[in-house]
Every structure is written in C-alpha cells, then in structure tokens.
Amino acid sequence: MAPDISRRGFLTGGLAAAAGLAVSGLALPAALAAPAGQSDQDLCTLLDLSKCIGCEACVDACRDQWQADLPDPVQPIPRSLPARVPTEDWSGRKQVRDRLTPYNFLYVEHLEVEHAGRRVELHLPRRCMHCQNAPCADLCPFGACQDEKSGVVHIDPEICLGGAKCKNVCPWHIPQRQSGVGLYLNLLPQYVGNGVMFKCHRCLPLLRKGQAPRCLAECPQQVQSIAPRSAQAAQAQALARDMAAKDGASPERWRDYVYGLEENGGTNTIYVAPLPFREINAALLKDHQAKAHKERADAQAAGRPPEPGNLGRPAMGLVKNSMGDAQNLTLALAIAPVAGLAAGLGRLFSKTRRLAGPAAAPAKDSDSQKGGQA
C-alpha cells in the first residue's frame, strides 16, 4: 500500500522526484514505481498550465513512442452494413497532431483568452483524463476497455471491436476509431464491430516497468507530475489557491482554477490554470466551432464525408459523475433481495392460489405452463 504523503512531504518528495526525472529522463521515482502495479491508490498526473509553453515536446514524445506500433488497416476496409456506421480511416492522415486521432493520443490546444481586460496566452496538453470510475471501462460490453490499479484506463486492441460505445459514454468523447484493424475482421466485419478504438494509455507498458510516461519525462518545463491521487489533489488545491490569489480572486474560489478534481466523479488527470476554467472552456468552444467549420468544409472539398462528433477536441465544461446513477441504483440492487426475502419469510402475497382450493387445480396447471421463461 502506498504511504500516506503529507503536503510538506509531498512537496519535498515531488521536487526530488521532478529533479530525478529531469536527470534520468525516463525513470519513475522508486516511491512511485511500486504503486504503478500494486498500490491501493491511483496514480494521478497534475498539469500546471502556468508552466506550459506549448512546445509540443510531449506530443512528439508520445508519437515517437507509440505511433509506429499502431496497425495499418486492411485495404479495402470492409464497408459496414447498414451503411449508417461510418468507416473511419486515419491511416492516410497520421501527420495530424492538432486533435485526437487513432494515431495521435495527445495534442496541445493553443489559446488566447480574454481575461480581466487582457489577453492571456494558454497552452493545454489534452489527452484521456483517466477517470477514477471510468464509464468507458465500466460500460464496455466486451471487457476491452479496462482500468488498472495504477489509475490508468486503457483499451485492449486485441479485444476491442470498435463499436465506439466508449467514445459515446465518455463525457469528453476521447477514444478515436480506426476502421479496418482488429478482431472484428475475423468475425463478421460488415455486421459486427468497425475497427479498434485508440486513446492514451498513459504509457502503461512503461509504467509497468517503473518508467514515467513519455509526455511527462520529455517535458522541458516539467508541466506534469505524477503521484498518488490524494497527494496530487492536495497539491492542486494549494496551487489553485495560489493562482486564485494572484488572479485577484478570493482563495475560496480556488475550485474555479482546477479541472479534473471532481469532474466525472474525479479523474486521474488534474489541471490547474492561472485563470478560471469557465473562461478557458468558453474560449475552447469558440475555437473548436471555428475549426470544425473549416474541417467540414475541407472534407467536403476533398470528397470525404464530414466527420461526426466533436472532431477529437474535448472541451473543459462542468461534467457530472456519469456513473452516479449506477452507483445510486446499486443500493436498490442491495435492498431488493432483502425486501423480497423478508416478504417471503413473512408469507406476504403467498396465499392467492392456495385459497382457490382444489377446485382451481386444473387452472393452476394451465397457469404453470405459461409463466416460465427458461
């Protein structure tokens, strides 16, 4: 079990860890290497956006590490029937790096936000948030989307059929589909599945070896840190209070300057910014709308069908806990058998047929033939 880290201890340890990372480039601090596979606490990354200069070294590192491993589709890609399901082929556009694609797990948003009468330049690395209770992993019907003890949520490309349910239930619509690859090709490719969903796995194979995610290790500004979530949450709160104060807001408004702490029930990616995320989100939406308009026009000009959905660019609005209803309904599942057993033991509703007497026997026989389902 991971040791409980005090704020002071964390800050000291965090600095040492950051220094260690800067020196080694790749190694995860020993204190965190063990939790990667065995800790009872999720590992969480904290991004201090005030440090990000938008150099995209993280994007380069991610693409260098993983893009070569990603499969190319069979040609021609089987067309789905009915034709409602779109064929999504990014294999000819692997160079795209300004949005999420099956070949690009991380991109950086470059924004200029009007804030308090001045223009603030902001750069936001965006990738999977790695939710603490991830709906993509909970609701995948085939067990292809999985979450690890380390807090990483990943998709097994050997199992995924590309139905895109994970993208549908994700509040940020992160996973991206590549058609023409994966298991579905060996089943009924026209009728079942449509490829494989891809997204950031926070360098899980490296994490399992005790190494840091590449985006974190390669960042020259040390924008990101990784540590057990409780420590990161404390650190995020401290940073956000500081940023709120510097922004002239009451420190009590610190939640406005944090994203991911409570979104979707809590995520293992927490952002802290020098201005409120409400304003960042408004700027993001405006920017995304303009880009979507242009990309749809480009697609039309190129003879491609316009891409549905949010075009691989997640917003940063308030997100309620997607699995909240399921969590509440679990209580109903626990209560129902207790209530049923109590009713049965109390013989409630038990006398209907018995009271009918022997004369009703033939009717009961007929009744008994109608009810069973299996």
Next chain:
Amino acid sequence: MNNHYAPGGRPAGWLYALACGLLIFSGLAQLPVMKRYYLADLPGLAFSADFYVTSNLHYGAAALLLGLLAWRLGLALRQTGGRWSWGPRGRWGWTLLGLLLLTGAGKALRNAGVFVWPGMMLALDLTHLGAAMAFMLTGLGVLARRGKPAGARQTALARSRP
C-alpha cells in the same frame, strides 16, 4: 404435498416475465446495436440508443428480479413442495440465472467504483454476455414450444411413440 402451490398467482408470473423481458432488452441495448440497426429509429424507442438510460433500466429490472427471486426463496424456506407458475424449470435455466446474477453483481460492484482486476472483468463481461444469450435463446425455445397448437403437439407426440 401441494402440487398446485403458485403464490402470487398470475401477477407474479407477469412480473417475472416483465423483469426478464426488460433485462434482455436493456442488456441487448448495452451492445452498440440499437442505433446501428435503426431500432432506435422506431417510434418510442429513441431512448434505447442512450446507454445510460438503458443501463438504469437494466438496474431497475434486475432489482425487480432479485426481489422476486428472494421472495420465492423466502417462501420456499417456509413451504415444502408445490409447483411454481414462473421461473426456470430445470437445472439449465437455474444455472444460467445463477451465472447472470453472480456476474451481474460483479459488474454492479465495479460500476459502483470497486476495483476489479482487468482479467476478472473480462471474464465477468464475457460470461454475463454468453449466459444472457443462452438464457434468451432457451427462453425463446421454451416459448416457441409452448406456442405450438395443442393438436400439433399431440400429433408430434403420437408420431414419436413407437
């Protein structure tokens, strides 16, 4: 021994059928098929394309089924013998139902935030899916057999006799 013990009468059977029907429908809707195959385009079925709505429906129907089965268990602990007008008739049906309940409980715990190892989760998902398919096909087979006209059944029975 009372061979005609059917507590709750027809309403209990209807509730069981309702719970099973809703579970099968909402379970199928968890596969991404409702929109793909235009089922959600049918009047009144637009909700079936919303995975969260059908998930909640699945939970509600599961609670109803659990309540009914527990009620039956409670009565069975107090009564002996008798014939029930609803529920599986043989070991096959009960085995499938048991598998569905166990794997469903595992999935519900996971959805509530309890950590389940990925390999275990894969086994739970695939077992739940497989058992549900088998349960549905068995139920459809039973209903189809019962749906045959009595005359046809008797003719088939007479033919099968030496």
